[in-house]
Amino acid sequence: MARGSAxxxxxxxxxxxxxxxxxxxxxxxxxxxxxxVVLDHGLSDPSVTPGSFHSAHRLRILAPLGLLxxxxxxxxxxxxxxxxxxxxxxxxxVGESAPDEQGAYGRSTVTVSDGRISASRYVTxxxxxxxxxxxxxxxxxxxxxxxxxxxAAQKAVAAFDVYARELIEAGVPADVDKVSGATIAYGQxxxxxxxxxxxxxxxxxxVD
Amino acid sequence: MxxxxxxxxxxxxxxxxxxxxGTLAEVTAKFPVGPTGIANPADIAxxxxxxxxxxxxSSTGIAVPPVPSAGQLGAAxxxxxxxxxxxxxxxxxxxxxxxxxxxxxxxxxxxxxTAAVVARAISLREVTDGLFDPAPTIRYQRVPTGxxxxxxxxxxTDGAGQHPAGRELQVMxxxxxxxxxxxxxxxxxxxxxxxxxxxxxxxxxxxxVAALVAFGVSSISCWAAQGQPAWRIGVxxxxxxxxxxxGVLSLRSGAxxxxxxxxxxxxxxxxxxGQPVDESLVQATVLAPDGMTADAVSTALMVGGLALAVRxxxxxxxxxxxxxTPGAVLASPSLNDIFQxxxxxxxxxxxx
Numbered sequence: 355m356a357r358g359s360a361x362x363x364x365x366x367x368x369x370x371x372x373x374x375x376x377x378x379x380x381x382x383x384x385x386x387x388x389x390x391v392v393l394d395h396g397l398s399d400p401s402v403t404p405g406s407f408h409s410a411h412r413l414r415i416l417a418p419l420g421l422l423x424x425x426x427x428x429x430x431x432x433x434x435x436x437x438x439x440x441x442x443x444x445x446x447x448v449g450e451s452a453p454d455e456q457g458a459y460g461r462s463t464v465t466v467s468d469g470r471i472s473a474s475r476y477v478t479x480x481x482x483x484x485x486x487x488x489x490x491x492x493x494x495x496x497x498x499x500x501x502x503x504x505x506a507a508q509k510a511v512a513a514f515d516v517y518a519r520e521l522i523e524a525g526v527p528a529d530v531d532k533v534s535g536a537t538i539a540y541g542q543x544x545x546x547x548x549x550x551x552x553x554x555x556x557x558x559x560x561v562d
Numbered sequence: 563m564x565x566x567x568x569x570x571x572x573x574x575x576x577x578x579x580x581x582x583x584g585t586l587a588e589v590t591a592k593f594p595v596g597p598t599g600i601a602n603p604a605d606i607a608x609x610x611x612x613x614x615x616x617x618x619x620s621s622t623g624i625a626v627p628p629v630p631s632a633g634q635l636g637a638a639x640x641x642x643x644x645x646x647x648x649x650x651x652x653x654x655x656x657x658x659x660x661x662x663x664x665x666x667x668x669x670x671x672x673x674x675x676t677a678a679v680v681a682r683a684i685s686l687r688e689v690t691d692g693l694f695d696p697a698p699t700i701r702y703q704r705v706p707t708g709x710x711x712x713x714x715x716x717x718x719t720d721g722a723g724q725h726p727a728g729r730e731l732q733v734m735x736x737x738x739x740x741x742x743x744x745x746x747x748x749x750x751x752x753x754x755x756x757x758x759x760x761x762x763x764x765x766x767x768x769x770x771v772a773a774l775v776a777f778g779v780s781s782i783s784c785w786a787a788q789g790q791p792a793w794r795i796g797v798x799x800x801x802x803x804x805x806x807x808x809g810v811l812s813l814r815s816g817a818x819x820x821x822x823x824x825x826x827x828x829x830x831x832x833x834x835x836g837q838p839v840d841e842s843l844v845q846a847t848v849l850a851p852d853g854m855t856a857d858a859v860s861t862a863l864m865v866g867g868l869a870l871a872v873r874x875x876x877x878x879x880x881x882x883x884x885x886x887t888p889g890a891v892l893a894s895p896s897l898n899d900i901f902q903x904x905x906x907x908x909x910x911x912x913x914x
Binding site for chain 2: 538540
């Protein structure tokens with residue numbers, strides 16, 4: 355599990371705490387300067403940058419006992435509920451979400467090294483097997499038939515990398531308990547990432 | 563996780579989530595611990611302890627330690643959600659919903675959950691002028707290319723091109739339920755709200771002093787006992803991906819549901835005509851005493867827009883709304899004390 359100064363963001367007065375919630379500059383729809391705490395998980399990837407404001411849907415991995423743990427259960431019928439105190443095993447693990455109305459589902463690939471998430475990738479797979487990318491939101495002939503729909507679709511695709519990076523960072527704080535109206539895309543990410551972590555706990559790597 | 567101060571020896575938060583009703587259900591429950599300090603869930607006897615028989619006052623009927631582990635809590639609540647889904651899901655061939663569809667108008671004996679949802683759905687359909695409808699006359703089929711929905715042609719119109727307001731759905735004197743053909747009812751719009759409320763009640767039965775339950779991305783129910791801090795629920799800013807909150811609700815009890823058109827433009831349809839709704843509203847967030855009302859009203863508002871919102875403010879005074887139009891955010895006046903707007907420059911709150 356990730357280790358580090360996770361205790362710091364639980365202290366009152368920390369920039370991530372409730373006391374420091376302020377109105378955001380509305381000219382930046384993604385919110386003010388990102389408020390996040392990167393745990394000392396040994397990951398030295400300078401390309402990983404703190405994400406923008408997020409809801410409490412976010413997964414977080416906490417190692418030190420006594421801290422509040424966000425435990426999520428494994429997905430799938432019959433899957434046992436997930437216990438956050440069970441450590442992760444090393445390897446590469448894949449989890450998938452349930453499909454949405456169009457048959458698309460999320461797939462999360464998580465790499466665990468020394469008990470910590472060291473890499474994460476998230477994609478949404480469409481019903482025909484293709485991955486949502488620059489063509490997502492176009493019609494069957496490859497044209498942009500509905501511009502607003504295409505923009506919404508591409509926005510979701512752009513968010514996937516952010517979600518994947520946040521899973522690595524773990525501990526990115528939220529100043530709300532839940533977001534009403536969170537997107538289906540984010541819900542699928544959560545479900546897929548949960549399944550991948552359950553697989554890690556159960557020692558069931560997808561790639562040896 | 564929201565910072566509620568340093569970890570307390572008097573309470574512990576238990577988080578769990580589990581697949582339920584075609585989505586992920588997430589629960590956060592706060593339990594008081596004994597005078598000896600924070601209890602170690604691993605040391606507490608589990609459900610297998612026969613001496614700790616099921617508490618008859620518990621809605622789950624399952625014995626759970628005073629401070630359950632995430633696994634124990636998840637298992638108990640998942641069983642309850644499974645029971646609800648078994649009756650309501652139209653995707654299960656043995657569910658009440660499926661049997662109502664196959665009965666083709668004949669009365670059907672249903673379980674307690676179905677009975678409760680049907681009764682509420684009938685009243686919600688009426689109060690929303692049919693804009694929420696669990697059994698619309700128009701059914702939909704998936705268009706082969708593109709995966710979008712299209713209404714199945716029907717010869718039943720009222721001459722003005724609109725179809726009669728829904729198929730007849732009634733609870734009969736003997737408790738049986740009858741649905742006019744064709745097809746099964748769709749309780750998906752309010753089923754999650756109903757489940758969230760019951761799961762919340764189960765948390766309280768298990769001794770929680772505060773609980774927050776979310777089914778998927780739309781149905782949230784919460785409660786906090788006297789002396790406990792209110793839950794903070796963000797309202798997503800439409801079009802934001804990754805998600806950003808345009809404001810935050812501080813809520814001690816109630817249900818919140820949000821419907822929007824921005825993630826899947828054109829997917830919301832008027833149940834009376836089968837046509838995509840006009841986009842007078844970008845997003846509707848509803849705060850109500852119960853989950854079914856919040857779910858149904860948020861869905862109906864995206865179809866009926868501001869005109870429906872005004873009518874509902876008189877018919878359902880206990881319901882409060884936050885409406886996002888292309889140019890403004892409109893909030894019920896009674897939300898002034900509990901709704902903190904974040905994006906002040908782009909959207910000035912306007913009370914009605």
